[in-house]
Amino acid sequence: MAPAPSPDVILEMRDITKTFPGVKALSDVTFKVRRGEVHAICGENGAGKSTLMKVLSGVHPHGTYEGEITFEGKPCQYKSIRDSEHDGIVIIHQELALSPHLSIAENIFLGNERAARGIIDWNRTNSEAAKLLHRVGLRESPDTQVLHLGVGKQQLVEIAKAMSKDVKLLILDEPTAALNDDDSAHLLDLIRKLRDEGITCVIISHKLNEIAAIADSTTIIRDGQTIETLDMHGAERITEERIIRGMVGRSLDNRFPDHTPTVGEEILRLEEWTVYHPQDPQRVVVDHANLTVRAGEIVGIAGLMGAGRTELAMSLFGRTWGTKISGKAFIRGKEVNTRTVTEAIRAGLAYTSEDRKRFGLNLIDDIKHNTTAAALGKISAKGVVDQPKEYQVAEDFRRKLRTKTPTVDSIVGKLSGGNQQKVVLAKWMFTDPDVLILDEPTRGIDVGAKYEIYTHINALADAGKGVLVISSELPELIGLCDRIYALSQGRITGEVTKAEATQERLMSYMTKEKEVTGR
Amino acid sequence: MTEPVPQDGAIATATTSTDAALTPEPSPSAEGHKRVNVREYGLVAALIVIVLLFQVLTGGKLLMPDNIASLFQQNAYVMILAIGMVMVIIAGHIDLSVGSIVAFIGGILAIAMINWNLPWPLAILLGLGVGVAVGAWQGFWVAYVGIPAFIVTLAGMLVFRGLAILLVGETIAGLPSGFVGISNAGILGLFGYSGALDIFTLVLGIIATVAFVFGQLRSRRSLVKHGLQTEPQPMFLAKLIGVSLLLLFFTYVLAQSAIGTPYVLLLVGALILAYAFLMGRTVFGRHIYAIGGNVHAAVLSGIDVKKVNFWIFVNMGVLAAVAAIVTTSRAGAALAAAGNNYELDAIAACFIGGTAVTGGVGKVSGVIVGALIMGVLNMGLSIMGTNPAHVMVIKGLVLLFAVAFDLINKRRASGR
Numbered sequence A: 001m002a003p004a005p006s007p008d009v010i011l012e013m014r015d016i017t018k019t020f021p022g023v024k025a026l027s028d029v030t031f032k033v034r035r036g037e038v039h040a041i042c043g044e045n046g047a048g049k050s051t052l053m054k055v056l057s058g059v060h061p062h063g064t065y066e067g068e069i070t071f072e073g074k075p076c077q078y079k080s081i082r083d084s085e086h087d088g089i090v091i092i093h094q095e096l097a098l099s100p101h102l103s104i105a106e107n108i109f110l111g112n113e114r115a116a117r118g119i120i121d122w123n124r125t126n127s128e129a130a131k132l133l134h135r136v137g138l139r140e141s142p143d144t145q146v147l148h149l150g151v152g153k154q155q156l157v158e159i160a161k162a163m164s165k166d167v168k169l170l171i172l173d174e175p176t177a178a179l180n181d182d183d184s185a186h187l188l189d190l191i192r193k194l195r196d197e198g199i200t201c202v203i204i205s206h207k208l209n210e211i212a213a214i215a216d217s218t219t220i221i222r223d224g225q226t227i228e229t230l231d232m233h234g235a236e237r238i239t240e241e242r243i244i245r246g247m248v249g250r251s252l253d254n255r256f257p258d259h260t261p262t263v264g265e266e267i268l269r270l271e272e273w274t275v276y277h278p279q280d281p282q283r284v285v286v287d288h289a290n291l292t293v294r295a296g297e298i299v300g301i302a303g304l305m306g307a308g309r310t311e312l313a314m315s316l317f318g319r320t321w322g323t324k325i326s327g328k329a330f331i332r333g334k335e336v337n338t339r340t341v342t343e344a345i346r347a348g349l350a351y352t353s354e355d356r357k358r359f360g361l362n363l364i365d366d367i368k369h370n371t372t373a374a375a376l377g378k379i380s381a382k383g384v385v386d387q388p389k390e391y392q393v394a395e396d397f398r399r400k401l402r403t404k405t406p407t408v409d410s411i412v413g414k415l416s417g418g419n420q421q422k423v424v425l426a427k428w429m430f431t432d433p434d435v436l437i438l439d440e441p442t443r444g445i446d447v448g449a450k451y452e453i454y455t456h457i458n459a460l461a462d463a464g465k466g467v468l469v470i471s472s473e474l475p476e477l478i479g480l481c482d483r484i485y486a487l488s489q490g491r492i493t494g495e496v497t498k499a500e501a502t503q504e505r506l507m508s509y510m511t512k513e514k515e516v517t518g519r
Numbered sequence B: 001m002t003e004p005v006p007q008d009g010a011i012a013t014a015t016t017s018t019d020a021a022l023t024p025e026p027s028p029s030a031e032g033h034k035r036v037n038v039r040e041y042g043l044v045a046a047l048i049v050i051v052l053l054f055q056v057l058t059g060g061k062l063l064m065p066d067n068i069a070s071l072f073q074q075n076a077y078v079m080i081l082a083i084g085m086v087m088v089i090i091a092g093h094i095d096l097s098v099g100s101i102v103a104f105i106g107g108i109l110a111i112a113m114i115n116w117n118l119p120w121p122l123a124i125l126l127g128l129g130v131g132v133a134v135g136a137w138q139g140f141w142v143a144y145v146g147i148p149a150f151i152v153t154l155a156g157m158l159v160f161r162g163l164a165i166l167l168v169g170e171t172i173a174g175l176p177s178g179f180v181g182i183s184n185a186g187i188l189g190l191f192g193y194s195g196a197l198d199i200f201t202l203v204l205g206i207i208a209t210v211a212f213v214f215g216q217l218r219s220r221r222s223l224v225k226h227g228l229q230t231e232p233q234p235m236f237l238a239k240l241i242g243v244s245l246l247l248l249f250f251t252y253v254l255a256q257s258a259i260g261t262p263y264v265l266l267l268v269g270a271l272i273l274a275y276a277f278l279m280g281r282t283v284f285g286r287h288i289y290a291i292g293g294n295v296h297a298a299v300l301s302g303i304d305v306k307k308v309n310f311w312i313f314v315n316m317g318v319l320a321a322v323a324a325i326v327t328t329s330r331a332g333a334a335l336a337a338a339g340n341n342y343e344l345d346a347i348a349a350c351f352i353g354g355t356a357v358t359g360g361v362g363k364v365s366g367v368i369v370g371a372l373i374m375g376v377l378n379m380g381l382s383i384m385g386t387n388p389a390h391v392m393v394i395k396g397l398v399l400l401f402a403v404a405f406d407l408i409n410k411r412r413a414s415g416r
Helices: A049-057 A081-086 A104-108 A122-136 A151-164 A181-196 A208-214 A240-248 A309-316 A341-347 A356-360 A367-372 A387-401 A417-429 A447-462 A474-480 A503-510 B013-020 B038-057 B065-090 B098-114 B120-145 B149-168 B177-184 B199-225 B233-254 B263-281 B283-293 B295-300 B305-331 B342-352 B364-383 B388-413
Strands: A009-020 A023-034 A038-042 A066-071 A089-092 A169-173 A200-204 A217-222 A225-231 A266-276 A284-294 A298-303 A323-331 A334-336 A349-352 A435-439 A466-471 A483-488 A491-497 B171-173 B333-335
Touching: A009 A049, A023 A038, A023 A049, A023 A200, A023 A217, A038 A049, A038 A181, A038 A208, A038 A240, A049 A081, A049 A089, A049 A169, A049 A200, A081 A089, A089 A151, A104 A122, A104 A151, A122 A151, A151 A181, A181 A200, A181 A208, A208 A240, A217 A240, A225 A240, A266 A309, A266 A466, A284 A309, A284 A466, A284 A491, A298 A309, A298 A447, A298 A474, A298 A503, A309 A349, A309 A435, A309 A466, A341 A349, A349 A417, A356 A417, A356 B295, A367 A387, A367 A417, A367 B283, A387 A417, A387 B199, A417 A447, A447 A466, A447 A474, A466 A474, A474 A503, A483 A503, A491 A503, B038 B364, B038 B388, B065 B098, B065 B177, B065 B233, B065 B263, B065 B283, B065 B305, B065 B342, B065 B364, B098 B120, B098 B149, B098 B171, B098 B305, B098 B333, B098 B342, B120 B149, B120 B177, B120 B305, B177 B263, B177 B305, B199 B233, B263 B283, B263 B305, B263 B364, B283 B295, B283 B305, B295 B305, B305 B333, B342 B364, B342 B388, B364 B388
Parallel strands: A023 A225, A038 A200, A038 A217, A089 A169, A169 A200, A298 A466, A298 A483, A349 A435, A435 A466
Antiparallel strands: A009 A023, A009 A066, A217 A225, A266 A284, A266 A323, A323 A334, A483 A491, B171 B333
8 A cells, every 4th residue: 555665764654643632733744764864853842743753652552643654664553662662663751761779781671671481580681781881882880770870871771771672763852851961972972873883763852953963864843744854964054043944934033032131239149158968968069159140130150960050059049959058148238048948038039940840830730829839928818818819910920921821720731841931930920039040941942932931031130130040051041141150060160241151161161170179 | 952741651631731732722622611520520420329329229218307417427527537638638648547546536535524524525625635636746757757647647547546445445435415416416496497397407508508609609700700711601500500409408308307407517517618718718728739739849939848747637636536526426435446447438538539649639529529429328338238348348349430430531531
């Protein structure tokens, strides 16, 4: 029935349509992958990328979608992940699925144990695991518990696990989302190496620079439809701007809204702020940091993973992280003591976590309850919540931030990342803080929604708030902030104004080592 | 970078939702009308079906006036305990000790009245005070030491059962008649009679019905005023008329009972109203949902999680004391074996009533219907003289199927 595919096509998905109650998630999507290439899939959140991969791998079983899938020339009707893995299609999800208390080797062969008649052959397990670890370039003993590994190394264990299954097509969903630059670079190298060994890779990513660096082809999906497939080595040079244009359906000439700051008096000052690691009290994580934020100013904190950015923010915000915290904090010139979150909020601080789903929101509750969660006192009398007022507050923020939702009764867990972040912003704007610390405010948010978040951050500054932005993305800091501090190993190693800021300069501060190492 | 699709199958609904986010106008149900809450209506429908079933099986005995009165008297403890338990479960804990606490406090009540000759109202105050102390004891370990409630209350289950046996021996009987009346008598003839009907009961029932209708109309008006979603009009009217008729019917039947309005009915009614308000309208209630929904986010929102957890257990202690009062009064004696498996009845009522096992979700009204389902099962089966062993099997299966039905429903709704 299907026309014979050209020999170099390993996977072909034709006219895939997948409908959820009330929503058409995919509509006539066609997706073709050549053997031995790295093929990137780009698209905004909710465009349907993950759904497409779930259709491919059998998470959405055959029969729940329309269309045809051909893999290695054979039509596929996968009923479960087991079926697709049997054919050599392996997905690595962005939330890693390793069992933390088991060893690397046990994780690699989980569900696929090296055993004879139900009895595990530990020597074979460990020696084969060691070979796989060597192939992915992970220098760890196979019997190390996974919980002792960083995210980057865990990612490598996932890949080793995939390779143990004779993978032919490896699908990586946002593989570098949680990785620092070094680990990301290593992972990209590994993907190139796998390609050279003949393993076809499909990579879903938001990081356009990585796609530009590694992909041979790029398919863009928007609103559940295939928009185009770009040949990255073709005649047309594919730039990040070119990909963005495909993703959003318009060109985003300016990724950052124009903003002229009106900087006022100093609003936050930290003096000699020092924090130690809670599990390892010998280790200093934030080391005598001094910084200031003025009213109307957006100040950035740049730093590599583990530099102490989030730790700095959370130790200040009600001592929610760290031990042996010392140093002084001043808000509007008055020293404040922020030993609990309640005190921090009262002092005029707000902190939005880098992980909004785990630390920022009650995902099973609705928008209005989340909006008022940090300042219920403002809409209650004698412990009784004024519900009409609560509704009014939530509705006002919904309009102001243009949160896309039918009503404020909607459950927060069902919103897209950008809209969830708007609820987080609303929640903290409602506490009417002097200083907002925004930790990775645009993580996991698509390009269009990012622009909106930047606009709201600018508006906060214009309202006279001090804003401290922590971000891993240097272009974001440079585009958004009036001033940027660089953090390295817990110390502030540099401070640059917007005019002086370049990625190279920040990076050199961020990688500045301590002169004297050791404890 | 990260696409908000939880790979975790547990949050199945989120899969569709991310994709839904791309369509500017999401589901059609979002416009104007709230999707009819199938679960809540299903629960009430299940209760009605069970009532009718037993009405037939018992040859019409279930809905006889005196049986309705004793349905409440017999099962008041489940409702009282379930109200406290639902708060514990919403916050993400469990309490296995309430049955033992009922026996322990029952023993103290009896000793206070019989050995110390305390007037019974004072004994009740003492019992409530002991409830506070027991709750504070367990709350301390859970909230401030951080021991999982499962462990703390498992220990409590053993400790308080042991103490109850030490206090009571086997039985302390001969309790004062005023105390025994709490669970065995009611308000009768206060406003006189109209034929065989007690007028006070009728008045009370009519007031309750009118209050219900006005409350519903008011909240609907407030929703409309704020442009919020409401149930479709026919559904709303059907609910209004249906519940009103039910209330009036039960009022009519109860007015013929030998004791009029049982005291415990008033007690339970007051508790339901008070706790529905506490959970739905107060800051404290909101904090309980916030903790159960996402404890990390609650901490970072400035909610004093330890304090809230502590008071949840103190509250559970007090309600266990109230349950001890009605149970001891009903039996007319303190028994060392009293309250056996009560914690399981209360937990089952919570889960039948739609409380989430993982916390964060649950309603007082839901668990009351859950408790009534358990109560009607108890009552109906005991009228039929069913072997207690069979009763246990049936109750167990009802719990299992109720939760399974709920889960399947949710899965279907999320398109998996």
